[in-house]
Amino acid sequence: MLRNLLLFVLIQTVLGQSTVFAATVLRWCVSTDAEKAKCENFQNILKSTTIKNADINKVIPGFSCVVGFDTFECMKMIQDGNADMMALDTGQGYFAGRYHNMQPIVAEKYAATAGDDGMNYYSVAVVRRNSIYGSGAGTGTQLGNGLLGSNACFPGIGTAAGWLYPISVMLQNGDIKVTECNAVVKAVTDFFHNMCLPGALTSFYNPFGNNPTEICQLCKGTSGTKCSTKDPSAGYDGAFRCLQNGDGDVAFLRHDTLIHLTNNASSEFVLLCPNGGTRDIQDYKNCNYGSIPANTIMTSALQDVKTRAAYKQFLLQASEWFGVGKPYVSLFNMFSSDAWLGYGGQRNLLFTDTTQELVDVGDRDTYYKWVDAKFYDNVEKLNQCPLNYAKWCVISGGEKSKCENMMMAFGAKDLKPKLDCVLGKSADHCMQLIADGDADMMTLDSGDVYLAGEKYGLKPIAAEDYGNMEASFYVVAAAWKRNPTMTLFNLKDKRACMAGMGRGDGWIVPVSIFIETEQFVPQYCSIFENIGQLFIRTCIPGALDSEYNPNQYPISLCEGCAAGGYKKCQRNQIEQYYGATGAFRCLVENGGDVAFVRHLTVRDNTDARNHAIWARNRRSDDYELMCKDGTRKPIDEWRTCHLGKLPSNAVVTGKHKSEEDVNIYWQLLNYGQQFFSSDTEGDFHMFDSGTWYNDLMFTDDTVRLIRVPDSRNTFSSYLGRDFIVQAERLQKFTCVAVGSAPKTSLIPVYLITVISIIRIFV
Template sequence: MNELMLSGVTAAKKMRWCTVSDPEQRKCAELAKALVAVLPPAAVAAFARLSCVRAYSTADCIDKIRANRADIVTLDSGEVYSAVKQFGLVAIAKEIYSDGGCIMAVAVVKNSSLDVRSLRGVRSCHSGVRWTAGWSLPLGFLLSRNYLTWTKEQPLSNDVSTFFSASCVPGAATLAPSLCAACRGQKSYIRQRNYHCETSHNEPFYSNHGALRCLQSGAGDVAFVDHLALESIEGEREEFSLLCTDGSRAPLSHFAKCNLGRGPGGAMVTRLNYRKIARKFLTTVQMLFGQRGRERSHFPLFNSSAFGERDLLFTDVTEKLAVLPDGMDVSQVLGLDYVALLKGLGHEGSSLEDSVVRWCCISLAEQKKCEQWALSIKSDPLVCVKAASMSDCVEKIKRDEVDAVSLDATHSFIAGKCGLVPVVTEYYGRKCVPFSLVFLFRATRNIFMGNLAGRRSCHGHMYSPAGWLLPHTHNMSVGHNNSFSCNPNKAYSSVFWKGCLPGSQGNLCKVCMGGMGEAATKRCADNHNERYYGNIGALRCLVGDVSGKSYGDVAFLEQANLEANILSLRLTGWSEGWQPADFELLCPDGSRAPLSDWESCNLGDVPPNTVMTRPVLAARVYDFLMKSQETLSASADADFQLFESQQFGESDLLFKDVTQCLVHTSHLDYRTILGEEFYTHADYVFNCTHSDILEFCDQDVCSIF
């Protein structure tokens, strides 16, 4: 043994591993013997004292570790969350499998007429209550599609117990006894001898392999397990199939495409004051007995076949243990999406947050409109949360600091990449809204597409479809465009002398104005507080401020509501005298046209804005929006209109003002809503354009260890 290992060993103290069955107890005892056999004399005193503490369930193990009667146990990540958040334990290591640190939840059935949309009333087998693959991911999916409804007036387990006709959900006895009806464990009035529905191998249907036994024995019609357990299905594998999210079925080998979601795998927990000792212990046993351990012939750490059960101490298919550093928050260990899902499923108990919808607002004007919205509806309470930009809204939704926001097409693309899902899409009375280039004076005859070099530009905001994503694909200036065909920022910086692109930096911020009064903000802020933000802001930029200074030569914006915005310049006191006839469109072929010719003179189609949220909240947010829309549309002359922003001094606050209604789209993928052409172009652009928000979203808990 090298000095590094020896120094870790000699610093260690007695280690007590918590086991939940006789087979696991035997494996633990064999590990203790193996340590004595292979450790040098200087370390024997430390690890020869490894002891195995028998508990009757994983919940009992958590209690024993808290009470200093045991030190360490491996848990499913759903139980890890509870151990950390509710009981003050700390995660110290994660299991890593052949394809990373995550598992995929699958629904296994015997070949039948069942599909994932028709599970109400069937008998279900689950690996364990609150387990990632056996509970959280499948229930999150069923809730997101509204196949399972949850009123929140009672715990989720109550609604699950009425959704399935019979179930075995080990660990659910105290939540909803009917969820244990299909379990087969021994019943006893003596706590330590009652194995029925416990999270222990003494319950035959416990764990992923137990849930498969439940299915194979005929006690259930569907088993919710992780994909790692599929290899253990014996006999005629073709008798079984997976239920896919689109309603189809697939062979067991197709789990990568046919699954109900992905989440973190197992992890080890201990007390906070014992974490350093436990880490050293795990590091040492892995170096000795892991897949590449030099003493693995004495004791294969990740193999339980000799003890008559699977997944004892660790999951048998574990490749290695990733020992976690100090200071890792549970969101970093388990992932933001998974933690948000668990909160959404009520893993922390009920709270005021469960009954409200938190809407993301990116400016003072949006905050005021949102607050008026909250006062005008008869539905679940609405809370208005401030954010700095649309990108910040996406991050806050992912962090579970806010629930929903309506995003333009590019930000919908970003949100989709970040794991958010559509709820509704704004409907404008036509499929898409083409956008056009507008320029200022008819008398300025030397401005046309292909001759914009050295001009001053006005763009709605960073990542806006009309102001950022699409214009750079056209020939703005000879000799400049092709060099930066996939990076809009470089294209605009190269072509234009200066401009206003809110959310940008450098020369593309120099024309911006910032905010005033209550909405005071630094120049170039990526929200409505910047007076040149959005479609109305790009138009203001084009005509200049009240003094006639700080203006642009060309504006990239959407055609929708353009003439009304031009007329609003005078009504809002921004600038006098402007009429639609004072502006022209620049066409891709180098010609110009009046505003009325926008259908033939435009630079492309912009998909509609979409409300995005976390998957588990999709049905709830949809219900809230429909109730809100119904309430507010009941009276056309009401003081507050959801799709009107003029009374708040801006346009397109919270939703586009041209919106006619909100259309249900949570059954569609965001890629379908955007359309293949727009999606492909956005994907191409972001492959070579740095984005902080996409970098944030790309932190994959499944592959970072």
């Protein structure tokens, strides 16, 4: 959408410097009927004859009003270029700067008092003097301010004086207990009884749509506006009305809001101090939750320098004409809402009513420069979490790079605990690191889940779902359609592409099928030799690793792999043919005649669904599935033509992790996928690995992560008895004892030969 830009031109004249603006439109975003009425009145005044006769139109550009549903939509409209400007509370300004790329250009200045210059305000808690809270009867050391179970009125979530400062102090003091990270609203709900917390149902603060109903119980809006930032109980004046009407026991306000609305003379209300005492409303400097930098007027940081300078000059000049005691205040009172109270009774329209003038922010022109160290300290307190870090174990350079991107993406959303990345030498090494407490989580294929549980006691906490809400998939055998005579029963001397040694999809199920169809009959430790004799060449990443194949023989198990040098046949993404997608790539690039993959693999990597170079111009109808009955079927008939059904990959953690720790890990992943799943906007996606790698950290086919219920939170209950039987059966043929360190073959090769000879003569 084309944006109306305000052009800034500096003209030198013989009489001096004057600033002239092109007649383009500055779009101010409003979200209530009252704000819209005041804004449109301002727009009309700027066009009036009086203003024109005063020649003010040479300085003030065109001005218009655009409407957003609420404060948060206005931020989004400014970010998207559909509006230009709005005034924001300091706390909400931090949100706008961090998540909507907005920046302050001018600030409100209030009446100066002894000890301050009018560039700040205070956060206060207000109660009725004759209530148990105001009389002091409800205070006590155990309950801090004695507000446990009270009804609370908030001006809006994210506001500095009305949310950020008081709640962070109560968290720091231990009054409000945090048991779930990234869910401070729930913690506050557990402390108070009923509330009005406008904005708490927005997607950012309520990503799962499950914030308790108590947060909106005291709000007065209709079905369309209830609990939004346009609710009659929203804003500092709305929160005060909530208290004044008897709906709430406490209201969290700005100190000047209370003084302004009561004319500094009320004896009905008192301030409730952080230490539990009370003071008169005029004594706010000795009874507050913190001093806060003034509110600002913000615009998009994407605006060019000249445009931002023009906006700033307009606002400063408007303040000089329409501010307190200024020449044209009789035409339009910029810092008063009295004339528009009939539109719903809201105050602080466009600007805070206690503003005296607007001032330049100077070089503090970003949100993180405008707020102070105390503000950031309160933000950290508000986002506190019982765990500081969640350490994810990765097994390749590609995974480490993605993990670091995920760490930055989660950090940008303030998700807690902080994600950290630990590089392990292999999947087995990562399992050991998790068991030892040096790492916390990783995602494993079903075969590795078995190994992790049996050998290290790890347990699944979350499962990948591929769209069927069952957290499962089918293993299929894919082949070129041009080889119609090849079936599962005549694989002798063919070439095979398998996802990886020990994996459910790339080893346990395919090899079980070979045995079931009597392609060979394994004996003792002969399984690797059997595979080498069945296929003339294979790619089974990890097949020559000593921890899986102590004898590291035969080498034909890795001859079909694509990577060169030390990378060849490694059991991670450094080998191009690792994983189900890698196995299909092996087939595509003529590295094999059959690929054992997942039921979605062929479809997801053909017909332009995968933009990687190797997958370009690949047609899905060039491939077929080979069935267990010897027939072949199209790739989409996997429900009736598959080799077995397996549980999906799972995120695992150590058996020593408490239920609270597991809940925190799950919440981190769950919040993360709300922001960064594959169908969201942005540069980072949890379930995408780009064009160079496949299945980094998570399988690329993943649609969502699902919490593993308590009934399935052991490796055996998660995998099921049938899979366990298959895995155990293959283990005895590999001669590597699960639960112990890798070692040499339990029966040396030469003894196998001797035994075979003896059998001939017996």
